[in-house]
Amino acid sequence: MLVDVRPTRRLRGSSPVDVSAALGPIVEALGQDTVDLSRLRVVCDWVQYKHNFRDVIDIRPIMGNASSEMGLEAAVDLRRCAGTDLSAATATALREFHHPGSADRTYLEPWTAGKDSCIWEFNSLYWQALGRWEEVSGKDYEQALPGGSSDGRNQDAARELILELFDTWDELARLSSLPEQLYVVELGVGNGGQAKTWLDEFRELALIRGVDYYQRLHYIMGDYSPHVLKLAQDAVAEHSGQVSSIVVDATDPTASLGFLRHKAFLVYISNVYDNLPTDEVASISGRTYRVEVRAYVPREGTLALAEMLSSSPDQVGAVVGKLLRLGPELLAEALLGQLPDVPSAVRFWQEAWSWLRLEERYVPLEGLDLYQICPSVTGEALRPILEDRGDLRMQVSNGAVASFVETLRLLHPYGRLHCHDLFVTDARRYDSHFCGPGKYDGSIVNWVNGALVQYIGNRRGFEVNYSPFRHREGTNITTLTAHVRE
Amino acid sequence: MTPLQGASPLPLLPTTVVGSYSVPEWLEGAKTDYYQRKISKHYLDDIHEVVTKAALKDQERAGIDVVSGGELTRDNDIDYLLVRLPGIDIPDTGKSNSYDYYDAVVRQQLPTSSRFPLSLTADYQLVRDNTDHPVKFSFTGPFSLSRKLRNEAYADSADLVRALAELLNAEAKRLVAAGATVLQLDEPLLCGYRDQVSTAIDGINTVVDGVDASWALHICYGNRYARPSWEGHYDFLFPAVMDAQVDQLVLEFARRGYEDLDLLARSGWDRGVGVGVIDVKSDEVETAETVARRIRRALRAVSPERMTINPDCGLRHLPGDVARAKLRAMAEGTAIVRSELSGVTPPSDTTAVREESAVSPEPVQEGVTQS
Structure with missing residues (x-):
């Protein structure tokens, strides 16, 4: 197992991050699992953005040829480790890895290159409907x-x-x-x-x-x-x-x-x-990979969004897709019974955005020239x-x-x-x-x-x-x- | 000599290239590997031989009358000569990319003796041995070389230009002795030094002095990384360039338009003109008819007997498929105009293009500008 602690500046200073407190339960949970520990990387970041696309613990497959998994990466956000039951979070992430679907996530797209993810449609929507967003949030960009x-x-x-x-x-x-x-x-x-x-x-x-x-x-x-x-x-x-x-x-x-x-x-x-x-690329043990992503809304988010729509959770993915296609104004018109006005549609958009997460996996790049x-x-x-x-x-x-x-x-x-x-x-x-x-x-x-x-x-x-x-x-x-x- | 006379017999409006040919990313990578000591000189020489043969084949298949080796053995337009010139100090011969320029210094006056071969003859021989077509061989002129040297030896930079020119003159004589008949001097940096044209022309005349070849002089607006280094007009060349002892001016027109051809006519330039009809700074491939239209425009100012058809500059920065397609278009477009001039129906593959455009050939009137 290789442990990579990246935010080294956080290890010193007046309030250094307690890496051992974070890593202990994670490594213990990984040890209790069946994953091949010799092909496991534990990568610790300090995700400075309060709002981002990650969970505290994410498990990422490192793919080989023919879609087989060559290794695994456990990605840890050190900033959010304190106050999190890391052992349980690790176990949950591993469970979803071993049994896809067990976490009941609402996927918004298939695996795709980072630059092609629907998160960029959210981004475009923000700039297109910035005025509407600002009206509801009450502050200018x-x-x-x-x-x-x-x-x-x-x-x-x-x-x-x-x-x-x-x-x-x-x-x-x-x-x-x-x-x-x-x-x-x-x-x-x-x-x-x-x-x-x-x-x-x-x-x-x-x-x-x-x-x-x-x-x-x-x-x-x-x-x-x-x-x-x-x-x-x-x-x-x-x-x-x-x-x-x-x-x-x-x-x-x-x-x-x-x-x-x-x-x-x-x-x-x-x-x-x-x-x-943007895409992301990675070099891992001498091989080059492209990071593929899959946007999803976690179960809690799906339930919250479903409540806003007064509908069942399985409709959430379709409505988010409709939001990205239509924008909040037309969405409000299209779903008049569920989102009575444009501000309601904007609040739905903001809620979906806040819950949005990315699964990741590493896929080999066969030749940089290609x-x-x-x-x-x-x-x-x-x-x-x-x-x-x-x-x-x-x-x-x-x-x-x-x-x-x-x-x-x-x-x-x-x-x-x-x-x-x-x-x-x-x-x-x-x-x-x-x-x-x-x-x-x-x-x-x-x-x-x-x-x-x-x-x-x-x-x-x-x-x-x-x-x-x-x-x-x-x-x-x-x-x-x-x-x-x- | 008249333009390209050494390459005769040639058709009316002979087609040729300016010099460099498409350098694929992998070739630049291989060259860089050499400079970073990852591959040997022997390995690189082998690569150079193969790509030069391929470049010649591409030109022949495209229908180019006078071909070049594509300058594929060179790292850029300057360093291949600086490393061969005696008395030039290059403190660091490594490069992070082969196309980068060396930091080169001339610390003391260059030797005036002609006993220092620059081995351009070997490059020429590689080309000569691998084609039956007439060959044009080009090398960089003394003015541009001097601008890439840190001069610590000459109080007057014109003396450095002259010293470089004398060394190049000796090499030009060796090239002729080896069989070269068409030589071209490139002055890619001259456009950035508009007030020094006379110095450059003095250097050029020193290079060509006593060399029995048909000489072309190529001046463009720069083509480093496929970008112009200057935007303006060729007016800065005149009248100084009239004194250049060369048979032909090879100039850039396709990208910028043909107004400056009228400038040549007005200035009384009555020697050959290599007319750029292919924009080498754009990946967009011209049609044969576009080429034909450009040639017809040029014929308003230059008689066909004095005209050679070429791209604006070297093809170095174009992808291989684009370079090949552009050369084909150039040859086909030239064939259309040749047919128009001779009154003979063009070959079937160009007839369709001609009929599609239905543009009448421009009347040919020597030195007369028509609006």
């Missing part, structure tokens, strides 16, 4: 952010970026190579707050500098939600002569912004990548990290990589990508930290595999750098900048 506001509104950060841009344009103007239209793109515009801050600063700084850059500026706001774009347009109404808005899929920006290929001087993305679909991270990047890009780190589990950040790679295509030779997000900038962090997924209000958060993004950027001729976000203290936000390498 921005209030849920650390610090209570988006870093995109930070004036100092905007000013710094704009002045760098002006310097570049001055130099190109000197060489008679500055195009007439100066394109700046923002992907994921939220409520337009960042765009407004940025454009206000831009206009003022251009005036001070005595240049006509504001008149030549074409600021393109991109978001996948027309509703969000409308709100953002309203926020920047006074700059309407300089602004266009366009529906953009962040994971495929060239599909709608192809006309900007090699033309954008700045692409700005804030807090988008951590919210895009695994597509995104359409233009194969799994070979994972090789340097996987070969360098021994046993490792990490996010692939498929959506983020797709967005990043396709965004690079938009950049002018002197352009840059500027991105604020949660990045794992050093793969060693995966050895000691839990990096998601967690639940953030009604959305998903995963730390972005910054080491992978950096490698992929380098292999496309870009210098990719990370630095802590300088304009707010105590934040986990990292600033990624990418520009063409000499």
Whole structure:
């Protein structure tokens, strides 16, 4: 048996975690079971997200070829061990493993790749129906952010970026190579707050500098939600002569912004990548695996949801599926007798989201080149990290990589990508930290595999750098900048 | 010599490539393994021979008239020469990826003697021995090489360019002695140094001096990682490039449009033009008719006798299937226009394309721009 205690920093300090108290009953319960202990891994994490997709103890099969099980992983959330009957929790998890169905879970999907799980449909629904969610929860999304506001509104950060841009344009103007239209793109515009801050600063700084850059500026706001774009347009109404808005899929920006290929001087993305679909891969004893997941609602959750519907538990799965297809407004119409109004449907949605869990299993990856991270990047890009780190589990950040790679295509030779997000900038962090997924209000958060993004950027001729976000203290936000390498 | 004369007899609008050919991910991996000491030089040489033969076969099957070895034995467009040049110091010869550039330094003035063979002849011979087609052999020009060197030896960087050019001149003579008839100098970095074209042209003229070959000069907007390194126009080349003692300019047009061809006409360039008709920075495969349309547009400014048909730049960054399809489209599109010019019905496989588009060939008028 191999025991991997990952949150090593928690073992020291004023209130260290009592690993032995946690592990004792778990190992004892495992010892009383029939599982092959020689092929068992016990992996202890500290899941910092209060709301997440895990139980205190999860049992995960490590598959071999032909769907046979080669080993087993017991995943432990150390943060929640205190106050839990770990022996009973372990026994329950093992029982479900040996006798699938015994825990009476409501499955919402078959086994699937992480990025294809229905949890991302929940995530999309949150952004599509954010207003409805906020009405019922009584707080804005921005209030849920650390610090209570988006870093995109930070004036100092905007000013710094704009002045760098002006310097570049001055130099190109000197060489008679500055195009007439100066394109700046923002992907994921939220409520337009960042765009407004940025454009206000831009206009003022251009005036001070005595240049006509504001008149030549074409600021393109991109978001996948027309509703969000409308709100953002309203926020920047006074700059309407300089602004266009366009529906953009962040994971495929060239599909709608192809006309900007090699033309954008700045692409700005804030807090988008951590919210895009991702797989996870793992290297275990020299073999590479993809983590497959299966979303479910545990029995207690099913009963609670059934009560909200005044129906039997076996209807819960179908209604959740209907919610994801229709959204809360149409669901309320469709189930008028059970969910009398939209707020009731939203409360059902919030309850389902809170109970949502993921079963996991490790499935062998037969050749990294056969695994597509995104359409233009194969799994070979994972090789340097996987070969360098021994046993490792990490996010692939498929959506983020797709967005990043396709965004690079938009950049002018002197352009840059500027991105604020949660990045794992050093793969060693995966050895000691839990990096998601967690639940953030009604959305998903995963730390972005910054080491992978950096490698992929380098292999496309870009210098990719990370630095802590300088304009707010105590934040986990990292600033990624990418520009063409000499 | 006239363009590609050394490769005659050739059809009107001969098709050729700029140089590099598609490098699969696994090949770059194998090359990187070599730099990380995981495979031997012998092993890598074997791989290079096989892939070069395959590249030649692909070009021949696509219908390319003048082929190249695809530069598949090179790690990138600079280092393959820097490691061979005498007097260049490369402190660390390991690489995390074969395509990365070395940190190379010239600490003292380079030797002027011609007794330092750079072994490009072996690369040429590998190509020559494996095809019956005419061969174009390309190598990087002295200006671009100089921009990738940390210069600690020359007070005037133009002197470094000249010194590099002299070494390349000696090698060019060896290539001709080995049988090369069509040589091409690539200056991939020149577009980023618009104020130094005269220096580059001086270097080019030193390289070609006394070398009995048909010379092409390729200048594009950059193709490192399939990205342009500059966005602008070819106006920066003129008038300095008029002094270049070369037979042909090989330029990038497909990605950016053909307006700059008119610039050539206006400037009085009356030598050969290699017209880029394939966008190498896009995976989208052109149709034969698209190629034909681009050639017709180019014929407004350049007579067919002076024109060679090629991609915008090397195919290095394109997937193999895309590179093959693009070359096929280029050959087929060229065949359409050849037929139009000669009044002969094109072969059946291109007739359908032609009838579908029903576009009349543009009239050919030397040096005249039509709107």
